[in-house]
Amino acid sequence: xxxxxxxDWLIVDDAFDxxxxxxxxxxGTKRDAVFAMQDGADDGAAELLELVIAxxxxxxDYRITDQSVARPDGVVVALDGDHPLIIARRLVQQxxxxxxxxxxxxxxxxxxxCFPASWTLSEKIGQPMSxxxxxxxxxxxxxxxxxxxxxxxxxxxxxLWRANWMVYADPDLHQPRLENAPHRPAPxxxxxxxxxxxxxxxxxxxxxxxxxxxxxxxxxxALTKEQSETLTAP
Numbered sequence: 001x002x003x004x005x006x007x008d009w010l011i012v013d014d015a016f017d018x019x020x021x022x023x024x025x026x027x028g029t030k031r032d033a034v035f036a037m038q039d040g041a042d043d044g045a046a047e048l049l050e051l052v053i054a055x056x057x058x059x060x061d062y063r064i065t066d067q068s069v070a071r072p073d074g075v076v077v078a079l080d081g082d083h084p085l086i087i088a089r090r091l092v093q094q095x096x097x098x099x100x101x102x103x104x105x106x107x108x109x110x111x112x113x114c115f116p117a118s119w120t121l122s123e124k125i126g127q128p129m130s131x132x133x134x135x136x137x138x139x140x141x142x143x144x145x146x147x148x149x150x151x152x153x154x155x156x157x158x159x160l161w162r163a164n165w166m167v168y169a170d171p172d173l174h175q176p177r178l179e180n181a182p183h184r185p186a187p188x189x190x191x192x193x194x195x196x197x198x199x200x201x202x203x204x205x206x207x208x209x210x211x212x213x214x215x216x217x218x219x220x221x222a223l224t225k226e227q228s229e230t231l232t233a234p
Contacts, residue, residue, distance in 0.1 A: 001150065004159040004199055010055050010092050011197070011214050017073040019093050019173065019215075023114040024075070026174055027086060033176065034114045035086060036125040041109035044098045044208035045085040051203065051210075052088045053079075062091075085112050094199075097211040099151065105129050106151045106209065115173040115215045117166060117194060123179060156204040166194045171217045193218050 026034050037045065053069065056062045061072035069091055070076045077090050089096055089112035098110040105128035113121045124132050129147060150160070168175065171192045177183065199212040220228075 001160045001162050001200075004161040004201075006055070006157065006159050006201070007058070009159055009199060009201060009212070010052070010059075010094065012059065012061065012072060013093070013216070015216070016071075016093060019115075020071060020073055020075065020090070022173060023093075024090060026114045027090065027112070033121065034174075035083070035112050036121050037083065037085065037110040038126055041098050041100060041208070042084070044100065044203050044206040044210075045083065045088070045110055047203045047206050047208075048096060048098065048210050049079075049084040049088045051201075052091055056091060085110055088112070089114065094212040094214045097213070098203075099129075099209045099211055101151075101207065102128070105148055108132060109208070113213075115213070116176045117196060117215070118175055118177040118183060120176045120178055151200075151209055154200060154202040154209055156202055159199060159201040161197060161199045163195055163197050165196075167220065168192045168194050168217075171219070173215055173217060191220050193220055193223060 053064060056069065057064055063070040067080070068076050068078050071091060077087060079087060085096060085098070095113050095115055096111060097108055097113070099106040100109040101107075107126060107128050108124050109126070111121055111125065129151075154160075169191050195216045197214040197216070199214075201210050201212070202208075203210055
């Protein structure tokens with residue numbers, strides 16, 4: 001995990017238009033698959049939307065009024081008429097997961113997950129961190145304790161980020177997969193590199209933590225020689 005300047009919390013990159021068009025399509029056609037909320041998480045969602053709008057006010061490619069936000073691709077998103085978590089997701093490239101403390105662990109209480117990387121929202125909603133990561137062998141009890149401690153020590157105005165990478169057989173950003181379903185690997189040296197830039201930020205009023213996921217996909221043959229060597233290094 002690395003410190004993140006909150007100015008850099010939300011990224012607009014050269015895939016913005018296509019990613020947002022795809023997210024809008026998924027929200028419109030597969031809403032139950034990409035959006036879920038538990039009772040009691042609405043205040044966190046409303047607070048997140050406020051934080052997103054405040055961050056976008058400093059971005060020159062957005063136009064913001066009291067009623068709507070015009071995105072860099074020209075699409076105008078109304079600020080009422082839908083759930084705040086849906087509206088927040090329609091404004092930016094990030095997926096958002098709302099994590100609330102229940103007992104000793106943070107639990108996934110709400111999310112807009114348009115671009116899952118081999119997991120499904122229906123299996124994870126309402127589950128604590130330790131259960132969410134059951135399919136990840138590397139997520140040991142010791143790591144779970146350290147991750148929980150990190151969530152517990154989040155403070156207002158502080159943000160963190162990390163990145164991971166995966167290789168997929170195709171570039172589709174919407175890749176849900178049940179825990180027991182097989183993963184279709186890409187042929188060696190082929191396929192698509194998928195990188196997630198993940199962020200954590202506290203929502204101070206609700207006490208929830210927002211987990212953001214910004215996804216980037218490029219063909220493997222577009223990597224530089226240095227990048228390819230880094231991936232295969234022991």
